[in-house]
Amino acid sequence: MKKSIRIGAGAGYSGDRIEPAVELAEKGDIDYLVFECLAERTIALAQQARMKDPGAGYDPLLEARMLAVLPACAAKGIRIITNMGAANPEAAAARVRDIARSIGLQGLKVAAITGDDVLATLRGGDYLIDDTGEPVSSLGDRMLSANAYLGARPLVDALAQGADIVITGRVADPALVLAPLLHEFGWGMEDWDLLGQGTVAGHLLECAGQVCGGYYADPGVKDVPNLARLGFPIGEVSSDGTLVITKVAGSGGMITVGTCKEQLLYEIHDPACYLTPDVIADFSQVSITEDGPDRVLVRGGRGRPRPPTLKVSIGYVDSYIGEGQISYAGPGAAARGQLAIDIVLERLRIRGVVLSEVRSELIGVNAIFKRGPASHEPDEVRVRIAARADSLAHAAVVGNEVEALYTCGPAGGGGATKSARQIVAVLSMLLPRELAQAAIHFEES
Amino acid sequence: MRLREIAHSRAGDKGNTSNLSLIAFDAGDYALLERHVTAERVKAHFSGIVNGDVQRYTLPQLGAMNFVMRQALGGGVTRSLALDAHGKCLSSVLLEMEIPDR
Numbered sequence: 001m002k003k004s005i006r007i008g009a010g011a012g013y014s015g016d017r018i019e020p021a022v023e024l025a026e027k028g029d030i031d032y033l034v035f036e037c038l039a040e041r042t043i044a045l046a047q048q049a050r051m052k053d054p055g056a057g058y059d060p061l062l063e064a065r066m067l068a069v070l071p072a073c074a075a076k077g078i079r080i081i082t083n084m085g086a087a088n089p090e091a092a093a094a095r096v097r098d099i100a101r102s103i104g105l106q107g108l109k110v111a112a113i114t115g116d117d118v119l120a121t122l123r124g125g126d127y128l129i130d131d132t133g134e135p136v137s138s139l140g141d142r143m144l145s146a147n148a149y150l151g152a153r154p155l156v157d158a159l160a161q162g163a164d165i166v167i168t169g170r171v172a173d174p175a176l177v178l179a180p181l182l183h184e185f186g187w188g189m190e191d192w193d194l195l196g197q198g199t200v201a202g203h204l205l206e207c208a209g210q211v212c213g214g215y216y217a218d219p220g221v222k223d224v225p226n227l228a229r230l231g232f233p234i235g236e237v238s239s240d241g242t243l244v245i246t247k248v249a250g251s252g253g254m255i256t257v258g259t260c261k262e263q264l265l266y267e268i269h270d271p272a273c274y275l276t277p278d279v280i281a282d283f284s285q286v287s288i289t290e291d292g293p294d295r296v297l298v299r300g301g302r303g304r305p306r307p308p309t310l311k312v313s314i315g316y317v318d319s320y321i322g323e324g325q326i327s328y329a330g331p332g333a334a335a336r337g338q339l340a341i342d343i344v345l346e347r348l349r350i351r352g353v354v355l356s357e358v359r360s361e362l363i364g365v366n367a368i369f370k371r372g373p374a375s376h377e378p379d380e381v382r383v384r385i386a387a388r389a390d391s392l393a394h395a396a397v398v399g400n401e402v403e404a405l406y407t408c409g410p411a412g413g414g415g416a417t418k419s420a421r422q423i424v425a426v427l428s429m430l431l432p433r434e435l436a437q438a439a440i441h442f443e444e445s
Numbered sequence: 446m447r448l449r450e451i452a453h454s455r456a457g458d459k460g461n462t463s464n465l466s467l468i469a470f471d472a473g474d475y476a477l478l479e480r481h482v483t484a485e486r487v488k489a490h491f492s493g494i495v496n497g498d499v500q501r502y503t504l505p506q507l508g509a510m511n512f513v514m515r516q517a518l519g520g521g522v523t524r525s526l527a528l529d530a531h532g533k534c535l536s537s538v539l540l541e542m543e544i545p546d547r
Contacts, residue, residue, distance in 0.1 A: 041523045131460065131521075215455070218537075222453060258453065258468065261507050265466035267457030269513045271502050287506055318524045359519075359526040368534045369494070386526040425523040428460065 002031075004238040005184050007177055007201075010069065011035040012208030012232075014042060014059055014084075018068050020209065020232035020251070025072035027248045028234050032180045033073060035065065035082035036173050036206045043170055044315020044424045046087035047145040057088030058095070058167075066099045074105045074164075081155060081176050085167040087145065089114055092167045093443045100445035108445040111163035113154045115438035116170040118312060118431060119146040129314065131427045136314070144424060145315040148431055151277030151306070153189065154438035155179035161440065170313065172276045174202025177235065185239040195279035196303025197241035200286060203274070204245055204263050204298065208232045211245055211263040213253035226252030243298040244291055255294045264288065264298075277310050277433070279303040309430035318425035319356070319388045322395030324402025325363070326409075326416040329380035334373075336410040337362045337381040340402075343409055344385050347401045355398075357388040382415075388423075396420040446547075449540035452478060456536040463495075463517040463532040465539050469508040474547070478510060479503060481544040487512050490542050491535070512539075 008030040010021030014037040024030055037059050050057030059065075062084045073080055085092040093112035100108045123143070127136045136143070147170035156179050158166045166179070178198045181187060187194045204211050211233050213224035231251025236244040245255055264283060268274055272284040282302040291297040324344070328336040341360045348355060361367040363382035365374045374381075385402055389395040399418020406416060448454075448467070451474040457464045467482060469475040488499040497515025504510065518532050519525030529535075 218449075218453070221449060258470070261468050261509055262453065262455040262466060264507070265457075265464070265468075265504075265509060265511050266455055267459055267464065268511060269459070269462070269464060269502075271504060271511060284502075284504060285506070286504075321526065357520075357526060361528070363528065367528045369538045384528060386528075388524075388526060423524055425521060426460075 001186060001239070002184050004236060005031045005180060007032045007034060007180060007205065007235045007237065009034050009036070009205040009208040009233050011037050011065070012206065012210055013037060013039060014061060016208060018065055020230060021065065022068050022072065023248055023251060024232055024234065025069045025076070025078055030078055030234060033069060033078050033080050034176045034205065035084060036176055038083045038086060038170060040313060040426045041315055041424055043087050043147050043313070044145045044426065047315065048424070050087045055091050058086050058092035059084035062092055062095060063099060066096050067103070070100060070103065070105060074108060079159070079163070080165040081179060083168045083171055083176065085112060085169045087169060089167050089169045090441055093441065096165055096167065097443040097445045106445055108164045109162050110165045110167065110443040110445070111158035111161070112441045113150070113158060113166065113168040113171070113438055114441065115154070115436055116147045116150050118148050118436050121435050122146045122314070127429060127431070129427045130429045139314070139316045142317040143314060144317065146312055148310040148312045148436035149277050150436060150438055151175050152179040152182055154440060156182045158440050159183040172278070173206040174199045174276055175278060177202035177205050178278060181237055192279055192303035192305060194241050196281040197243065197301035199274065199276055199279055199281040199303070200264070200283060200298060200301035201235045201237055201243045204260060205233055205235050207263060207266065209253065210266065211259055212247050212255055213259050216259050216262060222258070224254055228252065241301070244295055245298060246295045255296050257288050257290055257296055260288050260296045260298060275307055277306060279306050308433060310433045310436055312429050312431045314427045314429065315424055316427065318423045319390065320392045320395035320420060321386060321388055321423050322398030322420040323384070323386040324399035324416065324418045325382055325384045326402055326405055326413045327380060327382045328410065328413055330412065333381045334362060334365060334378055336412065337383045339410045340383045340405050340413060341385060343405065344401045348387070348397065351397060353389065353394050353397045355387040355389055355394070359387070360385045392420055392422065446544065447540065448482065448542045448544060452540065454536035454539050456533050458518055458522050458531045461516055461518050461521040463514045463535055465512045465514070465536050467510045467512065467539065472508040475505060475508040477544065477547060482510065482542065484512065486542070487539070490539065491517070
């Protein structure tokens with residue numbers, strides 16, 4: 001059994017840079033390369049794609065990523081774990097098998113993990129949505145997808161059965177990192193403190209560049225070198241759970257106590273109670289100390305027995321949002337921008353468009369942190385009006401009325417843009433864990 | 446002084462809940478943060494944005510606190526009308542809060 005392993009994080013979201021993952025594979029001396037690519041509503045959108053084409057529904061960058069990293073990973077025996085399967089892990093695994101063959105890599109075992117899709121279970125049952133207290137059935141045919149957050153277990157099984165590449169749909173993000181730790185170190189599924197510390201490792205790594213100084217720079221206060229060549233992180237984990245976060249020497253960015261603290265608390269609520277399918281992790285006693293240049297030592301994650309339920313994300317068609325923007329500059333810009341807003345809001349009333357929610361603002365003045373009128377005379381403003389409607393046609397009126405300011409609005413408006421889109425939103429609920437049964441399917445190149 | 450002089454922050458989002466970390470650059474300044482940056486002050490700072498409760502969690506060994514703000518993201522990241530639907534910018538807005546000098 002190994003004493004320690006090195007896990008590289010090759011993506012923090014579906015559109016992330018690809019070169020840092022290649023750098024990890026080629027120069028990172030890593031054992032595993034993990035790609036976390038599923039945001040909250042990504043599966044719902046992927047499910048829409050799969051409904052149109054049964055062979056679709058996995059991450060659009062799957063092919064580009066695999067083509068980029070497979071040669072180095074295969075040459076060095078680096079195993080890949082990713083949730084890029086999205087709404088169709090089996091199709092993704094078949095695609096990766098074909099990609100491997102196309103570049104002459106034979107004998108690679110690709111595992112697809114399924115079982116997170118609980119849409120049929122929810123449609124056939126009587127469940128309540130936690131966010132709203134309404135029954136799931138109230139969503140009717142607006143419900144597109146329902147996916148349970150699976151834990152590390154099926155991934156560990158796939159690794160034990162020899163998978164070189166493991167492709168999942170919805171699993172808890174930290175499980176992508178926890179799985180190789182369980183597999184390599186023989187940790188038990190009830191070693192709560194080890195599972196808690198492994199979850200710390202997964203949480204620090206899951207946003208890739210964000211622990212390496214990405215999303216950290218604030219010139220003059222927090223300067224970060226060479227963000228254009230940001231390196232992605234490596235978690236060096238020992239069999240007792242001790243974790244060092246580091247990166248490839250010479251890559252951009254930096255790993256400091258500060259970058260690790262920001263990432264530890266990212267998207268955390270009660271630090272003593274971080275719920276995952278594998279463990280209730282306790283980050284409240286974690287210590288973070290420097291261990292050399294671009295090396296930070298992280299210890300003290302703990303855990304308690306896992307909850308009896310799994311979180312389920314339900315994707316559904318919520319509404320339609322229409323939006324328009326237009327700019328004004330020079331003396332009186334803010335006043336003309338405000339006049340533009342007043343005109344459009346009146347036009348929407350005159351036309352009788354049914355809008356359940358309307359938001360108007362001046363970008364650069366009060367769009368992010370609303371504090372009423374401008375406190376100074378801005379050099380330029382950008383009007384933004386967004387509204388929610390029950391049809392795409394009604395939503396489109398918003399942008400059209402903003403655009404019509406060109407000929408019917410205040411002087412000097414420029415750069416109008418408009419959009420109208422269907423909004424697929426996400427609600428969550430808890431489901432008894434036995435109702436989501438994982439399965440593993442293998443492909444071989 | 447502004448919080449930005451002694452602390453840094455990152456925003457996270459889950460549904461309609463935003464969380465903001467607040468981390469002292471120097472461990473010696475943590476007590477000052479704990480004294481002055483209460484959940485009530487943070488709620489007042491974000492009045493008009495945060496419609497629910499604000500809860501504060503402390504991690505003294507990291508010189509850090511975590512503020513969890515409910516009903517803070519325009520009904521939820523995936524359906525919000527806001528320009529910054531994730532509330533990513535709110536961390537920087539927190540850092541403009543004034544507290545007494547050391």
